[in-house]
Amino acid sequence: MPELRKDPIVGRWVIIAHERAKRPHDFRPDPPAAESPESCPFCEGSEERTPPEILAYREFGSRPNGPGWRVRVVPNRFPALKVEGSLQKRGDGIYDMMAGIGAHEVIIESPRHHKSMATLGEDNIREVLWAYRDRLNDLKRDNRLVHGMLFKNVGAAGGASLEHTHSQLIVTPIVPISVWEEMTGALEFFHYRGRCIYCDIVQQELAGEKRIVLDTPHFTVFCPFASRFPFETWIVPKAHSSHFEEIPKPAVDDLGHVLHQVLGKLEMALDSPAYNYIVHTAPFDHAGLPHYHWHIEIIPRLTRVAGFEWGSGFYINPVPPEDAAGFLRDAEVTAGPHNQEPSPTHARTPQTQPLNR
């Protein structure tokens, strides 16, 4: 059973994954994730190669764990947390810990061997977003769990071990420290100014224009003022809402377009970089919060020089966000057909791309 442990100084929880335990000689680079559609466990027709599905949006008459699906959610085969058991919260002197209870799921975004969400049609992306929402709503009924983190790893440098486009959901009995810090900071601002800080940021970014990447009826996309990473990009809904899972239908419709555009722009401008995106959303056990605002943070993995930044939280960003936003605004994405086929010209593996470090 994995264990959740709390750093007694800063309050950060980490997962100690006993069952994935490694010996020193296990730290070798993984082989390239260059599986062909024939060997890919996420492609249609290979359903038996994943754990049984939790959710699938399927063609009428198709059967669970067989072909005929459009978006499919399965448990992670190597989960960081386990669903069964009790939390067993306990202490050991100064330390706090609990059992590594939680959910770790994989959202397979297409039955075909697309390597990028940006090559999916907008309707396809919308169904991925509905799957995000449906899974959060299902899991928040489990009162052992308090937070759901949706994220995507793309490319070897982004931590992806399979190239077939997919997202992940980790649902935990604790609030991850980045969300906790955001909530704390946003609450302080709310106490002082009486407004949501994210709403204020959106307003100022729209007025200033220089860091805006895309502006749609429901979303503002910009490179944040204090970007930690080159081409860091945030997608923030214009209407105040603390919980992603409360997203209304018109916003889902718009976000399908926004993600298609923004990820397409990143791929155009940066030659299909490795990247991560993370959906920051409020914990389950809070009702709608006036001070917190869900959003998506996209972090391209361009610089290998994380160096001391990892440990210090002190980042040096060589690309002013105003410049990054300009490059992304100028990158034009053609609206592809709704279910574009994976192009054979995109067959390079992540490892051979110059930007994946």
Next chain:
Amino acid sequence: MPELRKDPIVGRWVIIAHERAKRPHDFRPDPPAAESPESCPFCEGSEERTPPEILAYREFGSRPNGPGWRVRVVPNRFPALKVEGSLQKRGDGIYDMMAGIGAHEVIIESPRHHKSMATLGEDNIREVLWAYRDRLNDLKRDNRLVHGMLFKNVGAAGGASLEHTHSQLIVTPIVPISVWEEMTGALEFFHYRGRCIYCDIVQQELAGEKRIVLDTPHFTVFCPFASRFPFETWIVPKAHSSHFEEIPKPAVDDLGHVLHQVLGKLEMALDSPAYNYIVHTAPFDHAGLPHYHWHIEIIPRLTRVAGFEWGSGFYINPVPPEDAAGFLRDAEVTAGPHNQEPSPTHARTPQTQPLNR
């Protein structure tokens, strides 16, 4: 002029390095840092290839910026911050910023082409520590500056661009968020318990033994309970002290031995991994703090799967710290001669080492 910008939500300051500004196509992997001693700007005899030295411990009669030094400190040729100018603290609506004033120095740890601090003699390491202290004491007299962060990047994956063993010092007009968070958390504990949390941790680790790597008269070395990274290792002084630069002579003597041992153990156990270490120390503008405790955090860069952890602060560590400490305890380091020559068998470049991802 670089700019310091504050994230308005979480309060994290970042350096936006305008002058290092890059265009999208600049993000290519750097060529391997496999310079030979002939081409290395840090080797004795190449002093003219660095900016003029700030400090050097030299043989009697040798001249500045010429041969005859043992440890040498120079300005970084591509500094993240600039020494000259005023802070120009200002706001723009919701945002806060100031000029990127500060110091960015390089501590060259040996005149010879050693690739690892672990192959230096203990006396040599002690002189590196004295240089750390002398530079902090000099820079803290500049009342624009409030914090000095000493760190070391080793290997390409650690962010090193030169392999000749060196450390860096970044002195800033703000407190890096990781130190700020530690100070805040430690102060909360102090208010509640009336003791330094680091002192309590050292006591509990020594009593429990299972995470101890090394125990010397002045230092406790252990893999922390909530390690974020495999083989993360902390070096904590036993005597309470908030400021590294107040380290007494007997502790420097001991720390030379401790660093030699611990870095040697990491290299033995993990086949010369890329790593970073960071000296966490209190800001200049506080006198001795009863609640904060300087220490060194060593982070081997073994897992390429930083994935979403970078953005979420939520870490999955596949090596329980108890196991890591066991491997490190068992790794035996032979006490080398005090000025061991770089061995030709260590001539592999960081890029060709399997663990540097």
